Amino acid sequence: MEGTSKPEYGRCVDIVTKAALHEMAMPGFLAVFVPLLVGFFLGPKALAGFLIRLIIVGFMLALMMDNGGGAWDNAKKLIEGGQHGGKGSEAHKAAIIGDPFKDTAGPALNALIKVANMVAILFLSLIIGKGLFGGQGGGIRKTSQGALTIQL
Numbered sequence: 001m002e003g004t005s006k007p008e009y010g011r012c013v014d015i016v017t018k019a020a021l022h023e024m025a026m027p028g029f030l031a032v033f034v035p036l037l038v039g040f041f042l043g044p045k046a047l048a049g050f051l052i053r054l055i056i057v058g059f060m061l062a063l064m065m066d067n068g069g070g071a072w073d074n075a076k077k078l079i080e081g082g083q084h085g086g087k088g089s090e091a092h093k094a095a096i097i098g099d100p101f102k103d104t105a106g107p108a109l110n111a112l113i114k115v116a117n118m119v120a121i122l123f124l125s126l127i128i129g130k131g132l133f134g135g136q137g138g139g140i141r142k143t144s145q146g147a148l149t150i151q152l
Helices: 009-023 025-042 044-080 090-095 098-122 124-128
Strands: 139-142 148-151
Touching (some): 025 044, 044 090
16 A cells, blocks of 8 residues: 555446445335336325325425535535534534435435336336226236236
């Protein structure tokens, strides 16, 4: 660790990208499959309620994260200006979280809302016409043996 060799930026980006993809697998899975589960097993009205609540709660949470992160970031700048101990203080360490809060977590909820709504729209004809709860036309049907089949 003498600082004489050139850093390997590509390796660093590769490590971070792999970790990010690994951590985003479960949230991505939930964003795709929860609307399908709600629609197929609880029906189109439950799906509509789910999506409305997702939009309302997701939008409000995103606003809170964006505004709270902005205020946190402003507090960090105030601390860096010399108040409350300045850089390196405990207050400064606590205020650093504002940037990721406003720049990544809040806007990521927009993508979650869009994915859930697009999945619901794409499968809506199957959900409305499913036979699981007495619907007409194609969709999921329960066989006499209890297995679920998809009919188009």
